Amino acid sequence: FxxxxxxxxxxxxxxxxxxxxxxxxxxxxxxxxxxxxxxxxxxxxxxxxxxxxxxxxxxxxxxxxxxxxxxxxxxxxxxxxxxxxxxxxxxxxxxxxxxxxxxxxxxxxxxxxxxxxxxxxxxxxxxxxxxxxxxxxxPKETEPIDVATQLQKVLQMITPMAHMHSIHVSSSLEHGVVIGNVQYFQQCFLNLLKNSIEAMPNGGTLHVAAENRGASVVITISDNGVGMTKEQVRRFGEPYFSTKEKGTGLGAMVAVKIIEQMGGTWTIESAVQKGTTLTITLPASRLRPPTAEQSAAG
Ligand SMILES: Nc1ncnc2c1ncn2[C@@H]1O[C@H](COP(=O)(O)OP(=O)(O)OP(=O)(O)O)[C@@H](O)[C@H]1O
Ligand SMILES: [Mg+2]
Known part of the structure; x- marks a missing residue:
């Protein structure tokens, strides 16, 4: 003044x-x-x-x-x-x-x-x-990853947890190669699938799909769990945002960071009490993943 x-x-x-x-x-x-x-x-x-x-x-x-x-x-x-x-x-x-x-x-x-x-x-x-x-x-060293193989592995890891909550797990996985770090890739989808399972405390269906679109590989994770409000969708991936009593609110942030590190994008479609579908688009690569891995996918 x-x-x-x-x-x-x-x-x-x-x-x-x-x-x-x-x-x-x-x-x-x-x-x-x-x-x-x-x-x-x-x-x-x-x-x-x-x-x-x-x-x-x-x-x-x-x-x-x-x-x-x-x-x-x-x-x-x-x-x-x-x-x-x-x-x-x-x-x-x-x-x-x-x-x-x-x-x-x-x-x-x-x-x-x-x-x-x-x-x-x-x-x-x-x-x-x-x-x-x-x-x-x-970032850690990257390599060609076959999404079907690695998603299959993650699904195996979460199956006991899903069964415990009477959740039916289904998948349709096309082969497709992306560039990334295998451990990060698994960590990312483990976090996301864990969230879907946790969203269905009274059972439900978890569907995981991988679609090879040539230039990109599109992975969708759908659950018919508790769903998210618009505000929750907006805050997804924000550090420490959690609606769970024991949640750290870091799981989604880590997953999102890994997707971004691989040059990918993600979208969420969700309705409260109906369910959530997460769509992740990763750029595809022409490189070949290690053959042992690929044959293991079946
Ligand atoms: N599939 C989903 N259905 C409904 N809400 C979800 C889903 N995935 C994430 N959320 C919401 O996003 C919030 C953040 O998820 P995030 O994985 O970061 O943390 P968290 O699961 O609460 O804790 P933590 O991963 O440490 O166990 C969750 O608390 C939940 O409210
Ligand atoms: Mg979580």
């Missing part, structure tokens, strides 16, 4: 001073329009210009601040959820090591404790691997 008043005042003084000099030196005739247009108006125009500049500058500062805050928030959320996920296994391992330290346990118990401790450490390691790989910019 001080700046505005100053600009008004200074411009006014300058105008008066110039007129004063003009009157003395050149006997300048001071008329009414002159007073209005050259003495009264400029200070207000100047004040308005200063006001505009200040407002814009402030808005810019506010935006930069907001962006910084958002970044900080993401980092702290990430740190919080990862430390939360890792703390449990660490607590377990610590407890068992303390028990082992007493040295008065039967041999079998000792072995069991060591095994549990190792399993928990592996879990912690897996959490770090799954969630922190994407903090690094450089």
């Amino acid at each position: 001080g700046k505005l008043f100053m600009s008004l005042w200074l411009t006014f003084l300058l105008a008066v001073l110039t007129t004063f000099v003009a009157v003395i030196v050149a006997d300048f005739p001071v008329t009414k329009p002159y007073i209005v247009y050259f003495i009264m108006m400029p200070p207000f125009v100047m004040m308005f210009a200063v006001y505009l500049m200040e407002t814009l500058h402030e808005a810019q500062l506010a935006r930069a601040e907001l962006m910084k805050m958002e970044k900080m928030q993401i980092v702290s959320q990430m740190a919080a959820s990862i430390s939360h996920e890792i703390r449990n296994p660490l607590t377990v391992v610590k407890g068992f090591i303390q028990l082992l330290q007493t040295g008065r346990l039967p041999r079998e118990t000792e072995e069991r404790y060591i095994r549990i401790a190792l399993e928990e450490l592996e879990r912690a390691e897996a959490i770090i691997r799954d969630y922190l790989t994407f903090a690094k910019p450089a």
